[in-house]
Amino acid sequence: MRVAVIAPPWLAIPPKGYGGIEAVLDGLIVGLKLHGIEIELFTVGTTKLPGVKIHSLYRTEQYHHIHKPMYESLPILAAHLQFALNFIKEDGHFDIIHDHNGFLGPQVLGWATYDKLIPPVVHTIHGPPFSDQQMLDQDLPDNRPFWEQLCGLSDRFYVVGISDALMQTAPKALRAHTLPTVYNAVDTNNFIFKSKKSDYFFTLARFSRDKGQHIAAKLCTQIGAKLKMAGTVAGISSPKQLAMEVANPLSPYRNASDFRYYSDYILPYTIKNSFIQFLGNVSGKRKQTLISNAKALLFPIDWEEPFGMAVIEALASGTPVVAMSRGAMPEIITHGVNGFLAHTEAEFAEYMQRVDEIDPEACRRSVEAKFSADVMALAYIERYKEAMRRSG
16 A cells, blocks of 8 residues: 655654654554554655655745635645645555645645545544534634535545544534544553653643643642743744743734733743743653653643543653543543543542552553554554545
């Protein structure tokens, strides 16, 4: 089987720090290769994966453009997808396309599959969730009309969700084109397992109100617990740069909601409490060490999280997770076995003080059984075969 994998054009694979989709693709490609699948990857030129043929329109990562206005950032994604589509059509010998580009990918490839000069398409919906009332109340645009307008898709285009929770609210128009869920995964060999933990909690996510890091900071302040917080703030990666932008009243970053979230809701805790620390974006061995030594990963999300790569990265390291019971968390965390699921801040605080009850070995086993790269690769191979079978 020869598969054209179309990654987003924003980050290299594997990512150096933050990069959920890219981390998933790293594990998936490794797993597919082990099962004899021939992969050709459409990504940026700085991607280096042994034994994988790389096709690139852009030589370098385009992430520094991702938060710019649509009329500046959209042409990058559109050109990347058109480049891939042109190559695949001219080549004529791929068996399946696996796309990972939100919204524009389904739109372009959904129409392109009517032309049988390209192979069937499987598109992974990584998020965001389908719009609900909470999102609309936050004045977020309603994304449901987009999916509803995809009705009448060809029988050569299919979608896969990354959790059952994500797909439960999918519009009816998608149901006939939806294949069973495939969970995101990691290569457990890339994570350090430790059974003995240090005395600090850890958060790992881009800073956003949805991720709820302010809850972690507040609760750690209340109990006097050490907290190390890693992630980007509106694309800012380093504590030094963030400090400069926070100190600058004219900083252009003040227009970014994630920057204001950090400045208004996180910064006061880091100023008052030396035991609450912002680390910036972390990657490689440093990231592995921080995760594996943490007494628990705190995941106090305030939205219907489609998956949560940081959660399985922590579990792969033997680190339990305390999370709000929203989105895909009940599909990943077995309460009292590899972590705890809270419904309120009070419950969350209680479970933070019970993390020693969790066996690190059980955390690791939960990933090996359900969220390993091999499990994900085998599941996608089945989805590819099903899409090809249905396409005739």
